Structure formats: structure tokens, C-alpha cells
Amino acid sequence: MGERTRAYRVLVGSRLRSQLAYRRSFAMDLLGSGAIGLLEFAEVYVIFANIDVLGELDFAAAALLFALANIGFSLADTVIGHVDQLPTYLRQGTLDAFLLRPLPVLAQLVTSDVSLRRLGRTALAGAILVVSLLMNDIDWTAAHVALLVIAVLSGTAIFAALFVCAAAVQFWLVEGAEFANAFTYGGAYAAQYPASIFSVPMRVLFTFVVPSAFTAYLPVLVLLDLEGPAGLPQWLGWCTPLAAVGIWAVALGGWRAGLRHYTGAGS
Amino acid sequence: MTEPIIDVHDLRREFTVRSPAGRLRRTRTVVPAVDGLTFALETGSATGYIGANGAGKSTTIKMLTGILVPTSGTVRTCELDPVRRRKVLARRIGVVFGQRTQLWWDLPLRESFRTLAAIHRLEDRAWQARRDELVDRLDLGTFLDTPVRQLSLGQRIRGEIAAALLHSPRLLILDEPTIGLDVLSKERLRVFLSEQRDLHGTTLLLTTHDMDDVQRLTERIIVVDHGRMAYDGTLPGLAARVGAERVMVLDLVDPVASLEGVPGTRVVAVESDGLRHRLAFGPEQTTAGAILEAVGTRGQVRDLTIEEPDIEDVVRRLYRAHSYHDHQQQARRS
Ligand SMILES: Nc1ncnc2c1ncn2[C@@H]1O[C@H](COP(=O)(O)OP(=O)(O)OP(=O)(O)O)[C@@H](O)[C@H]1O
Numbered sequence: 001m002g003e004r005t006r007a008y009r010v011l012v013g014s015r016l017r018s019q020l021a022y023r024r025s026f027a028m029d030l031l032g033s034g035a036i037g038l039l040e041f042a043e044v045y046v047i048f049a050n051i052d053v054l055g056e057l058d059f060a061a062a063a064l065l066f067a068l069a070n071i072g073f074s075l076a077d078t079v080i081g082h083v084d085q086l087p088t089y090l091r092q093g094t095l096d097a098f099l100l101r102p103l104p105v106l107a108q109l110v111t112s113d114v115s116l117r118r119l120g121r122t123a124l125a126g127a128i129l130v131v132s133l134l135m136n137d138i139d140w141t142a143a144h145v146a147l148l149v150i151a152v153l154s155g156t157a158i159f160a161a162l163f164v165c166a167a168a169v170q171f172w173l174v175e176g177a178e179f180a181n182a183f184t185y186g187g188a189y190a191a192q193y194p195a196s197i198f199s200v201p202m203r204v205l206f207t208f209v210v211p212s213a214f215t216a217y218l219p220v221l222v223l224l225d226l227e228g229p230a231g232l233p234q235w236l237g238w239c240t241p242l243a244a245v246g247i248w249a250v251a252l253g254g255w256r257a258g259l260r261h262y263t264g265a266g267s
Numbered sequence: 268m269t270e271p272i273i274d275v276h277d278l279r280r281e282f283t284v285r286s287p288a289g290r291l292r293r294t295r296t297v298v299p300a301v302d303g304l305t306f307a308l309e310t311g312s313a314t315g316y317i318g319a320n321g322a323g324k325s326t327t328i329k330m331l332t333g334i335l336v337p338t339s340g341t342v343r344t345c346e347l348d349p350v351r352r353r354k355v356l357a358r359r360i361g362v363v364f365g366q367r368t369q370l371w372w373d374l375p376l377r378e379s380f381r382t383l384a385a386i387h388r389l390e391d392r393a394w395q396a397r398r399d400e401l402v403d404r405l406d407l408g409t410f411l412d413t414p415v416r417q418l419s420l421g422q423r424i425r426g427e428i429a430a431a432l433l434h435s436p437r438l439l440i441l442d443e444p445t446i447g448l449d450v451l452s453k454e455r456l457r458v459f460l461s462e463q464r465d466l467h468g469t470t471l472l473l474t475t476h477d478m479d480d481v482q483r484l485t486e487r488i489i490v491v492d493h494g495r496m497a498y499d500g501t502l503p504g505l506a507a508r509v510g511a512e513r514v515m516v517l518d519l520v521d522p523v524a525s526l527e528g529v530p531g532t533r534v535v536a537v538e539s540d541g542l543r544h545r546l547a548f549g550p551e552q553t554t555a556g557a558i559l560e561a562v563g564t565r566g567q568v569r570d571l572t573i574e575e576p577d578i579e580d581v582v583r584r585l586y587r588a589h590s591y592h593d594h595q596q597q598a599r600r601s
């Protein structure tokens with residue numbers, strides 16, 4: 001096992017060192033990423049300054065929703081967010097170099113970069129999470145604690161899978177960055193808002209196609225014991241790991257098909 | 268009888284190129300980049316793979332190494348199907364693309380070697396010894412700790428070649444390794460490559476536009492033209508095939524006005540007031556011995572050298588002959 005992962009540890013290690021080499025600019029990047037998160041949170045705050053309840057959620061609940069969605073997204077973005085730059089890898093021949101090494105291509109792509117600066121947003125979201133957990137009236141059973149942990153892990157996995165989907169799509173659409181962003185950044189944006197405020201088609205889209213509702217909204221329903229809107233019963237909040245497995249299956253299938261398309265076996 | 272290290276049969280690869288034609292319409296053109304190649308390379312051999320820009324050399328190499336899937340035909344490299352056994356094959360071959368880097372831009376070579384050793388799961392002691400050998404032979408010592416992006420082209424290529432050889436592959440494939448290098452760097456690289464061959468028996472396949480590379484490093488050449496085989500054999504054989512002439516330069520003891528009329532030769536030039544004569548002769552017409560004998564009856568020969576045909580000229584002639592042949596075939600087809 002150790003021997004197996006050694007290559008990846010060395011690869012990621014070298015990425016980490018090169019980022020931390022310039023401490024000043026790294027600190028600036030970290031702050032910048034946190035500041036962008038703060039601006040987005042301000043948007044939520046402004047909305048609730050005008051109305052008390054939005055889609056069954058009050059401000060405290062909305063803050064919890066925001067925190068969960070952002071922790072998952074920013075962690076995924078840190079670890080794997082660069083994979084949607086696939087066209088750059090193709091252009092520079094980096095993907096060919098991956099194909100000439102005795103490791104899976106996707107694993108090499110994932111470990112080829114880490115964007116530590118995006119942890120600025122994670123830190124902000126973490127702080128909001130702590131505050132919002134105190135603000136909300138949550139029944140702290142063991143099951144609810146477990147749910148919170150599972151939600152964070154599965155949420156990260158779901159966003160990571162969306163990044164892989166976005167990468168796979170770009171094997172076909174070399175100019176498809178915009179389209180690919182709809183999966184990832186679009187999904188992340190939708191995840192910050194209660195799915196109940198969306199029209200039914202959008203609700204279905206962001207639950208069962210792009211499963212971003214699983215990353216935060218559905219677990220929040222369980223934690224606060226709220227009833228879900230039509231079509232989204234509360235118990236779905238326990239199914240985040242299933243959603244993660246499902247979207248990863250789609251992502252890996254898409255990636256394999258995309259790689260086959262690139263090497264020319266598919267088309 | 269062992270299996271050839273590279274075995275290619277009726278290999279084809281097409282690319283579909285879509286280009287805008289008018290506002291909404293797009294035309295699809297199928298480009299046959301490699302068009303029915305068959306050849307085999309023996310273990311331990313050194314082969315030059317030659318062809319004009321766009322002839323299909325890089326495409327062939329990508330199919331040999333598992334980067335591209337053939338449209339049809341079969342490839343076997345190191346007894347493996349390159350695409351299906353890509354990861355196993357990667358341990359047995361080393362590949363260098365002169366125009367693209369496989370190193371990490373922000374890492375110094377020392378770090379890159381360490382990373383590659385982990386990727387190939389090499390034993391610490393073994394790879395460190397190999398690295399030291401490569402650093403010594405390729406003279407990498409002075410820039411081992413400089414990030415790759417700050418290296419000169421020549422330094423980078425040497426680093427790339429060391430990186431491709433760190434896991435001691437049986438087969439080394441080089442796509443234009445000497446492109447952009449100065450004469451001295453080219454020469455050093457050639458010395459290094461032939462030395463590796465002698466020491467480790469590494470099989471060599473290289474594409475190049477530099478005929479000196481071919482002459483110095485390889486015993487066999489394969490010429491492709493528009494994805495098709497134009498020639499496969501030795502360099503002298505190629506010269507003979509296109510009827511390239513060699514030139515005998517004769518220095519005489521006493522001046523002679525002209526050596527016109529020596530059978531099978533053509534006077535190219537008379538220099539130094541008749542002391543030096545250049546006679547061109549084709550391989551089929553006569554032999555060097557026969558010329559010497561004929562000249563001996565007309566004057567005393569003090570010294571002689573034979574100039575081999577200019578290879579670039581030979582390949583140009585081959586291309587001309589090949590495309591003429593093609594035109595005829597196409598004319599017949601249509
Ligand atoms: N990915 C691709 N898509 C479309 N056409 C391609 C692609 N790769 C190569 N081709 C075409 O295939 C043909 C052969 O290209 P290839 O790169 O194999 O030539 P080459 O012999 O390596 O040339 P050079 O000496 O310039 O490197 C060219 O006509 C090229 O335009």
C-alpha cells in the first residue's frame with residue numbers, strides 16, 4: 001500500500017513545496033480566496049436582511065447551508081479543481097506525457113496540482129459552520145453528528161466528481177470551458193440556496209442530474225428536522241454517500257470514454 | 268527466433284479534420300497520416316525514421332507507444348499491445364519528444380529524477396547509481412538543481428533523455444532529439460547515445476531531419492512519405508536506389524589536362540591546373556578499383572579520397588521518384 005501510493009505522495013509533495021516557496025504571495029492568494037467567499041456570504045446576508053424566511057429557511061439555517069456547500073466545494077476545488085483545465089494539458093502535451101508513465105492518467109492529472117490557496121474559502125466556510133451550528137437549534141444525537149461528518153465528506157466527493165465530469169466533457173468540446181463550468185461552479189452556486197426556491201425542473205436538475213442539493217440542502221433538512229419541498233423528502237438527506245457514488249460512476253465512465261475518444265479508439 | 272522489439276503490420280491512422288466552410292457549414296476531411304506501414308525492428312538495432320514535415324513520423328511513434336490507437340492494422344512494441352498494456356509498456360520504453368517537455372517545469376532535474384523513480388517504483392540504490400551514471404555521461408552536474416524552465420534548450424534535452432533512461436528501458440524512442448541544438452551539443456548527444464547502445468544494448472529508434480544523426484547513429488533507415496513506406500534499408504543501399512553518385516577525388520603527381528573518357532565516370536571538375544580531378548561514378552557503372560586502374564595508365568596517382576553522396580540530396584531524389592510514382596498510380600486509379 002505504502003509503496004503503491006509513494007509515487008503520488010512524491011508528486012503531490014513537490015506541488016506543495018513549489019506553492020509554499022513564495023510565502024508572501026501565497027498568503028495573499030489565501031486571503032483573496034477567503035474574501036471572495038465572504039462576498040458571496042454577504043449576498044446571502046443581504047437577502048435575509050429583507051426577508052425573514054426563504055424556502056422554509058431562516059438566516060441561521062441559510063448560513064448553515066452556505067457553510068456546508070462551501071466547505072465541500074472549496075475542498076474539492078483545492079484538491080481537484082485544476083482538472084477542468086484539461087484543454088491546457090492537451091495543448092501542452094502533458095496528457096501525452098501522462099500516457100507514457102506507468103500510472104492511471106486520471107490519477108496523474110489529479111495529483112499534478114493542488115491549489116492550497118483555495119483553502120482560504122474553506123477556512124471562512126468552516127468559521128461560518130461553527131457559528132451557524134451554535135445559532136441553530138439542533139438536536140445533537142450521535143446520528144446527527146455522523147450525518148454532519150458524512151455530509152462534509154460526501155459533499156466534497158460530489159463536487160470532485162463534478163470536476164471530473166467537467167474535464168471529461170472537454171475531451172469532446174475543446175472550447176467547452178463555459179459549458180463545463182455550468183456543472184461545477186453552477187452546481188456550487190445552486191448548492192448554497194435552498195432547493196425549495198427553485199422551479200420543479202431546476203430542483204430535479206440540481207438533485208438528480210447535478211446532485212448538488214445533496215451536498216448541503218438535504219442534510220440541513222435532516223439536521224434542522226424540516227420538511228422538504230415536493231419531490232425532495234427529508235430522508236434523502238441520509239443518501240448523500242449514495243449520490244456521491246452515483247455521480248462518481250458517471251464521472252469515471254465519462255472520463256474513460258473521453259480518454260478513449262482522445263486516443264482515437266472511440267470515434 | 269525472438270519476436271522483434273517493434274512489429275508493425277499494415278498500420279494506418281486517419282485524422283478527421285473539421286474546418287469551417289461558410290457560416291454554418293463545416294467540411295470534414297479525412298487525413299491519412301499513416302497509410303499502411305509494415306516493418307519490424309530487431310532488439311538491439313538502431314533505426315533512423317526519416318520523412319518530410321507531416322509525413323507521419325510522430326503519429327507512428329504515438330501508435331508505437333500507446334498514445335494513439337491505430338485506425339487499422341496491428342502494432343506490437345516489446346511484445347505488447349501498446350494501448351491495452353500501456354502501463355506495462357511504459358516500464359519498458361523511454362520516449363523523448365524533442366519539441367515537448369515531459370519534465371516538470373518548476374522542478375529541478377534532481378527532483379524530477381526522484382519523482383520518476385517513485386513513479387517507476389525503482390529500487391533506491393539501483394536508480395541512484397543509474398542517475399549518477401547519466402549525470403556523469405550527459406554532463407548534467409552543473410544544472411541539476413536549476414528549475415527546468417530556466418535551462419537552455421540543450422540542457423533541457425539532455426535532462427529529458429536522462430529522464431527517459433532512468434528506468435533503464437530496453438527501447439529508446441526519440442522524436443527529433445537534436446532539433447534546435449548546436450553542432451557541439453548534437454555531437455555530444457550522438458556520442459552519448461551510441462555509448463548507451465554499446466553499454467546496455469538499448470534499441471534505438473529516432474526521427475530526425477538531421478542526416479548526420481542518421482549517418483552516425485543508425486545502421487538502417489526507414490523513409491516515409493505521406494504516411495507510406497518510401498524506403499527501408501541501409502544508407503548506401505538508398506544511395507544506390509536513387510542512383511546517387513559517389514565522387515572520387517584524385518591527386519596526380521604530374522598535371523594531366525583531362526581524365527575524360529574513363530569508362531563509367533563523368534568529369535565533375537579539374538582543379539589546381541590539372542593536378543586534382545573529380546570523377547563522379549554510379550554504383551552500377553563501375554568500381555573504384557577499375558577507375559584507379561584506368562587512371563593509372565594516364566598518370567601517376569599520388570592520393571585519392573572518395574566522397575559519399577550527400578544524404579539530404581539522396582532523400583530529396585527519393586521523394587521526387589516516390590511522388591512521381593504516386594501521381595502515376597493516382598492517375599491510373601481515377
Ligand atoms: N491530432 C491531429 N489531428 C489532426 N491531424 C493531425 C493530428 N496529428 C497529426 N495530424 C496530421 O497528420 C499528418 C502527420 O503528422 P505527424 O505529426 O505524424 O508528422 P511528422 O512526420 O511527425 O512531421 P514533423 O516532421 O513536422 O514532426 C499531418 O498531416 C498532420 O497535420
Ligand SMILES: [Mg+2]
Pocket residue numbers: 324325326442
Ligand atoms: Mg513530428
